[in-house]
Amino acid sequence: MIASPLKMLFTEPLKLASGAVLSEYSLAFETYGNLNPQKTNAVLICHALNASHHVAGVYEDQAKSEGWWDNMVGPGKPVDTDHFFVIGVNNLGSCFGSTGPLSTNPATGKPYGADFPMVTVEDWVDSHVRLLDQLGIRQLAAVMGGSLGGMQAMCLSYRYPDRVRHAIVIAAAPNLSAQNIAFNEVARQAIMTDPDFYGGHFETKNTVPKNGLMVARMIGHITYISDDQMETKFGRGLSEKSEKSEDSSKPQTESVAGLKFSFEPEFQIESYLRYQGEKFSRYYDANTYLRVTKALDYFDPAAEHGGDLAKAFAPATAQFLVISFTTDWRFSPARSREIVKALLDDKKDVTYAEIDAPHGHDAFLLDNALYHRTVRAYFEHAVIASEATA
Amino acid sequence: MIASPLKMLFTEPLKLASGAVLSEYSLAFETYGNLNPQKTNAVLICHALNASHHVAGVYEDQAKSEGWWDNMVGPGKPVDTDHFFVIGVNNLGSCFGSTGPLSTNPATGKPYGADFPMVTVEDWVDSHVRLLDQLGIRQLAAVMGGSLGGMQAMCLSYRYPDRVRHAIVIAAAPNLSAQNIAFNEVARQAIMTDPDFYGGHFETKNTVPKNGLMVARMIGHITYISDDQMETKFGRGLSEKSEKSEDSSKPQTESVAGLKFSFEPEFQIESYLRYQGEKFSRYYDANTYLRVTKALDYFDPAAEHGGDLAKAFAPATAQFLVISFTTDWRFSPARSREIVKALLDDKKDVTYAEIDAPHGHDAFLLDNALYHRTVRAYFEHAVIASEATA
Numbered sequence: 001m002i003a004s005p006l007k008m009l010f011t012e013p014l015k016l017a018s019g020a021v022l023s024e025y026s027l028a029f030e031t032y033g034n035l036n037p038q039k040t041n042a043v044l045i046c047h048a049l050n051a052s053h054h055v056a057g058v059y060e061d062q063a064k065s066e067g068w069w070d071n072m073v074g075p076g077k078p079v080d081t082d083h084f085f086v087i088g089v090n091n092l093g094s095c096f097g098s099t100g101p102l103s104t105n106p107a108t109g110k111p112y113g114a115d116f117p118m119v120t121v122e123d124w125v126d127s128h129v130r131l132l133d134q135l136g137i138r139q140l141a142a143v144m145g146g147s148l149g150g151m152q153a154m155c156l157s158y159r160y161p162d163r164v165r166h167a168i169v170i171a172a173a174p175n176l177s178a179q180n181i182a183f184n185e186v187a188r189q190a191i192m193t194d195p196d197f198y199g200g201h202f203e204t205k206n207t208v209p210k211n212g213l214m215v216a217r218m219i220g221h222i223t224y225i226s227d228d229q230m231e232t233k234f235g236r237g238l239s240e241k242s243e244k245s246e247d248s249s250k251p252q253t254e255s256v257a258g259l260k261f262s263f264e265p266e267f268q269i270e271s272y273l274r275y276q277g278e279k280f281s282r283y284y285d286a287n288t289y290l291r292v293t294k295a296l297d298y299f300d301p302a303a304e305h306g307g308d309l310a311k312a313f314a315p316a317t318a319q320f321l322v323i324s325f326t327t328d329w330r331f332s333p334a335r336s337r338e339i340v341k342a343l344l345d346d347k348k349d350v351t352y353a354e355i356d357a358p359h360g361h362d363a364f365l366l367d368n369a370l371y372h373r374t375v376r377a378y379f380e381h382a383v384i385a386s387e388a389t390a
Numbered sequence: 391m392i393a394s395p396l397k398m399l400f401t402e403p404l405k406l407a408s409g410a411v412l413s414e415y416s417l418a419f420e421t422y423g424n425l426n427p428q429k430t431n432a433v434l435i436c437h438a439l440n441a442s443h444h445v446a447g448v449y450e451d452q453a454k455s456e457g458w459w460d461n462m463v464g465p466g467k468p469v470d471t472d473h474f475f476v477i478g479v480n481n482l483g484s485c486f487g488s489t490g491p492l493s494t495n496p497a498t499g500k501p502y503g504a505d506f507p508m509v510t511v512e513d514w515v516d517s518h519v520r521l522l523d524q525l526g527i528r529q530l531a532a533v534m535g536g537s538l539g540g541m542q543a544m545c546l547s548y549r550y551p552d553r554v555r556h557a558i559v560i561a562a563a564p565n566l567s568a569q570n571i572a573f574n575e576v577a578r579q580a581i582m583t584d585p586d587f588y589g590g591h592f593e594t595k596n597t598v599p600k601n602g603l604m605v606a607r608m609i610g611h612i613t614y615i616s617d618d619q620m621e622t623k624f625g626r627g628l629s630e631k632s633e634k635s636e637d638s639s640k641p642q643t644e645s646v647a648g649l650k651f652s653f654e655p656e657f658q659i660e661s662y663l664r665y666q667g668e669k670f671s672r673y674y675d676a677n678t679y680l681r682v683t684k685a686l687d688y689f690d691p692a693a694e695h696g697g698d699l700a701k702a703f704a705p706a707t708a709q710f711l712v713i714s715f716t717t718d719w720r721f722s723p724a725r726s727r728e729i730v731k732a733l734l735d736d737k738k739d740v741t742y743a744e745i746d747a748p749h750g751h752d753a754f755l756l757d758n759a760l761y762h763r764t765v766r767a768y769f770e771h772a773v774i775a776s777e778a779t780a
Contacts, residue, residue, distance in 0.1 A: 017651075018649075018651035019651075020651075117651075118651040118652075175626060176626070177617060177620070177621055177625075177626075178617075178620040178621050178623070178624040178625055178626065178657070178658075178659040179612065179617045179620050179621070181626070181657050181659050181660065182608075182612045182620065182659050182660075182663055183612060185608070185655075185657075185659070185660045185663060185664075186605060186608040186609050186612065186663065188653060189601075189604065189605050189608060189664070189667070190580055190605045192653060193584075193601035193604070193605065194583075194601075195585050211579075211583035211584075214579065214583070215576060215579050215580045215583065215605065218572075218575070218576040218579060219576050219609060222569065222572045222573060222576065227567060227568075227569045230567070230568040230569050230572065231567055231568050231569070233568070234568040235567075235568055236565060236566070236567075236568065236571070236690060236693075259408075259688060261407075261408035261409075261410075261507075261508040261684075262508075263578065263582060263680060263684070265575075267568070267571050267575075267687065268568075269568040269571050269572050269575070270571065270572075270575045273572055273575060273576065274575075274579070277579070290653060294651075294653070297657065298649060300626060303626075
């Protein structure tokens with residue numbers, strides 16, 4: 001399946017949760033499959049921290065350009081684009097296409113950089129609904145997302161009840177725990193204390209806070225993988241280079257089991273994390289990272305209702321599919337069960353699947369037969385069935 | 391109880407596991423209580439990352455100078471200095487008194503800094519035994535430590551079997567998991583990529599990598615506290631400053647529930663972590679931090695025995711008390727049970743207590759009635775009893 005990125009310009013100002021106003025903005029998006037004449041088969045996919053509107057398919061003449069959820073969305077896949085019209089949209093504040101810190105600020109003619117406003121899950125959902133308006137889609141068959149994307153799916157369900165019939169909320173949480181916020185804050189501190197950050201105005205200095213971004217990504221990465229999975233994949237294995245002791249600048253010692261006694265990466269997990277961190281620091285924008293983590297920290301639908309999540313969900317009319325993964329310690333099954341409980345308290349129609357998977361939080365992006373069968377069955381039955389009455 | 395730090399100079403060179411040799415070095419230590427004429431009542435306390443030889447008591451004319459394990463060690467306390475002669479010793483490579491990166495390198499007349507060699511748990515134990523030699527202590531009644539201190543207690547038990555009758559191993563692990571190493575590596579990267587680190591030679595530039603140390607400590611701190619405890623203590627509470635919106639430089643917005651929409655600390659957990667990180671960065675040496683985390687990464691007694699921990703413990707003749715805490719996710723009870731299983735496989739005398747405590751890894755430093763009663767009972771019965779046959 002060949003994907004083509006599109007862009008839609010919005011000139012009606014968007015008031016954000018912070019009170020700031022975006023006078024105009026663009027949203028990058030992609031679509032897969034065809035909108036049926038009744039316009040009842042649209043599915044919106046919301047993304048998490050490190051993803052974009054490029055959900056599925058590949059770009060023409062670009063090898064290895066599969067979308068981030070290509071195993072889930074496509075012809076014959078669990079979210080079957082032979083039937084559904086799937087929309088991937090890039091969030092405001094991103095560095096992958098929609099208006100964000102790297103975009104030109106129309107007020108100054110220069111990139112926003114640190115002046116790009118704070119954005120929230122609510123802001124994203126508001127802007128996504130405007131995109132639906134432009135596409136002539138009155139009601140989505142489903143909104144779907146994992147992690148931060150799941151938060152957007154939840155938010156759309158109660159903020160725009162009549163715009164969606166099904167909400168699929170995967171590996172998400174009703175808000176961040178103190179520990180979740182703590183990890184985000186350490187990552188932000190790593191970025192903000194990098195001398196190349198310049199208070200977020202690094203663009204003007206022709207630099208980027210690469211080291212801060214690398215450390216931030218390494219921290220994040222630890223929380224995406226389960227302890228067990230890390231043990232299975234890396235354990236205490238030494239990286240090849242360590243085992244061979246190739247570093248000839250160091251004196252060869254009668255060392256224990258090939259240890260290098262230096263601060264070069266020597267365990268496999270070290271090499272892996274540094275590689276992931278460095279790769280990330282080459283393409284991700286620091287100002288985007290800061291804003292996306294704050295959006296995560298802020299999301300808390302129950303807060304306006306005295307902590308009562310059921311009250312937050314009360315306006316929703318959609319049916320829900322909630323999925324969690326047993327070894328996810330970032331957003332554990334217990335957090336998904338809080339969502340399910342609130343929906344049940346509201347007597348909503350909710351299906352819950354707790355998938356036994358070893359991969360931790362990352363499981364929502366990976367191939368897992370039971371997980372994919374669950375999503376496929378839900379779309380084939382519940383979502384398609386709802387089109388008849390739409 | 392008034393404590394007085396002492397220092398012992400060793401001029402016999404110490405060969406380290408890395409192959410490097412310390413031609414001379416000092417160990418800072420303190421003692422509490424009196425060594426009995428038979429010299430059978432000595433207890434060695436080993437410390438973890440952020441501690442020293444100052445285990446118990448206070449320094450004369452110095453308010454709030456309690457030792458780091460003052461709730462455990464002292465007159466009438468679980469490790470009762472009215473009976474036992476307790477020794478606290480500072481590890482080589484530390485920044486608190488024993489020879490380390492801040493000390494003068496006799497070869498150059500300048501501080502070691504980055505040239506201080508890598509040290510291991512084995513090196514520490516070797517140097518501690520030399521201190522015992524100087525103090526005329528042939529055999530310890532007990533060696534005791536929590537976390538990294540527990541690793542030293544284990545190591546002494548099999549490396550110098552005839553030098554100790556009891557090993558008390560608290561909140562420890564037989565080696566670091568991939569996830570443990572990952573957290574250490576991220577902390578090291580935060581320090582080493584701080585431009586003020588200068589490859590470890592920051593002394594010569596009259597600076598210290600404060601930001602890196604701060605981030606490193608913040609990461610570490612998250613792993614010391616249980617998720618639940620963090621939730622109970624901080625949850626999603628906003629810091630006072632946030633709630634009052636005192637930051638008058640920012641425009642007041644019709645914000646949700648007092649959110650500031652800035653990157654200043656706003657949740658309590660953020661303020662807490664930054665405070666802890668900044669405090670740490672003012673007194674801890676970066677080169678010490680790097681070495682202590684590597685000593686943790688390297689400790690793996692089973693490695694030389696094809697992964698068989700029982701074989702590593704085989705030479706030990708001590709009796710063991712192993713203690714873990716239910717909510718410790720840094721070194722979980724499962725890791726302590728690995729130690730216990732290996733000891734049982736060896737038919738050693740081992741007592742195991744899994745203490746129900748909400749505080750996570752930090753529990754080993756905190757007051758907990760059951761924990762303290764367990765240690766007290768063990769010393770009052772098993773340890774004292776062993777003196778008769780010593």
